[in-house]
Amino acid sequence: MEVRPATIEDVPRIAPWTRDTFDWGDYVADRIPVWLEEPESHTLVCAEGDEVIGLVNVVMLSPTEAWLEGARVHPEHRRRGIGSLMNQTGLDWAKEQGARVARLATEEGNAPARRQVESMGYRMVSTWAYAELNPLQRKPIAGASRLQPAPSADIDAAWMSWLSGDLSRAGREMTAIGWRWRTATPDDLREAVREQRFWQSPAGWVILGHTERTVAASGWLATTPYAAPDLLEDMAATGRETGLETIALRVPWTPWMVEALTRAGAEPEPVCIYAIGL
Numbered sequence: 668m669e670v671r672p673a674t675i676e677d678v679p680r681i682a683p684w685t686r687d688t689f690d691w692g693d694y695v696a697d698r699i700p701v702w703l704e705e706p707e708s709h710t711l712v713c714a715e716g717d718e719v720i721g722l723v724n725v726v727m728l729s730p731t732e733a734w735l736e737g738a739r740v741h742p743e744h745r746r747r748g749i750g751s752l753m754n755q756t757g758l759d760w761a762k763e764q765g766a767r768v769a770r771l772a773t774e775e776g777n778a779p780a781r782r783q784v785e786s787m788g789y790r791m792v793s794t795w796a797y798a799e800l801n802p803l804q805r806k807p808i809a810g811a812s813r814l815q816p817a818p819s820a821d822i823d824a825a826w827m828s829w830l831s832g833d834l835s836r837a838g839r840e841m842t843a844i845g846w847r848w849r850t851a852t853p854d855d856l857r858e859a860v861r862e863q864r865f866w867q868s869p870a871g872w873v874i875l876g877h878t879e880r881t882v883a884a885s886g887w888l889a890t891t892p893y894a895a896p897d898l899l900e901d902m903a904a905t906g907r908e909t910g911l912e913t914i915a916l917r918v919p920w921t922p923w924m925v926e927a928l929t930r931a932g933a934e935p936e937p938v939c940i941y942a943i944g945l
């Protein structure tokens with residue numbers, strides 16, 4: 668058994684046993700070619716003879732923060748230490764790149780994955796909610812504001828408001844970039860202004876960008892318990908006007924945020940973020 672960097676030839680050896688990993692299927696076979704092209708990523712496989720029986724991707728999200736994703740072990744080869752061996756090999760690589768911390772996400776209900784990373788010393792540091800708003804399926808609420816592009820003059824106020832609020836505390840000052848989490852910085856807001864992804868309404872600020880024509884996603888928002896329902900309505904109102912079918916949100920799991928999401932028609936699902944120091 669050997670852990671080594673993945674190549675494109677490994678894809679057909681992994682695809683057959685990763686079709687039905689979860690209830691909803693799996694994405695890893697399609698994603699490996701993307702990871703292999705990504706300079707910050709290091710994709711590892713575990714091979715035994717001609718068989719490839721494990722996979723994980725490690726990516727540097729900042730000079731000191733690594734992220735692990737896509738951990739898969741062939742169903743017939745689980746509980747042989749392969750998941751942990753690949754994870755450790757990924758951590759060794761990340762440390763060489765300068766990482767001081769490595770993180771990963773699991774669904775709250777994925778007990779095997781949680782037990783496995785806990786057995787390696789990872790600690791659960793934060794729970795986030797994944798929730799989808801469907802603006803076109805909801806009746807407009809009278810009085811909702813619209814999101815407006817936030818100017819760069821808003822950056823300091825938005826940053827301070829976020830930093831002193833519940834969301835940054837519960838979310839350990841992280842932002843989600845798709846299914847990857849790292850420490851947020853004011854540069855994230857600056858970049859979002861430049862790319863016209865930084866929005867404001869009277870209820871707060873949000874980084875919100877298209878991921879497809881009718882889909883947008885946000886992994887950072889600043890609001891208060893009192894204003895959160897309004898911010899979600901403002902997002903939905905703007906989404907409705909611009910033909911967005913889905914707004915995918917990743918927000919720190921606080922009771923008031925979960926309540927606001929539920930009232931907005933979403934079904935928040937808990938996602939656990941684990942971290943280990945290197």
Ligand SMILES: CC(C)(COP(=O)(O)OP(=O)(O)OC[C@H]1O[C@@H](n2cnc3c(N)ncnc32)[C@H](O)[C@@H]1OP(=O)(O)O)[C@@H](O)C(=O)NCCC(=O)NCCS
Nearest residue numbers: 738739740745746747748749750751773779780782783786
């Ligand atoms: C999660 C996964 C990668 C673990 O890989 P693995 O090679 O079986 O894990 P390991 O053999 O390294 O496990 C090490 C330890 O973790 C714990 N563990 C692993 N699987 C467990 C399970 N099903 N139940 C309870 N504990 C478990 C045990 O403490 C285990 O040590 P032990 O076997 O000596 O008791 C594998 O189950 C998998 O591919 N699952 C489906 C995909 C998935 O959920 N990926 C993670 C997405 S976040």
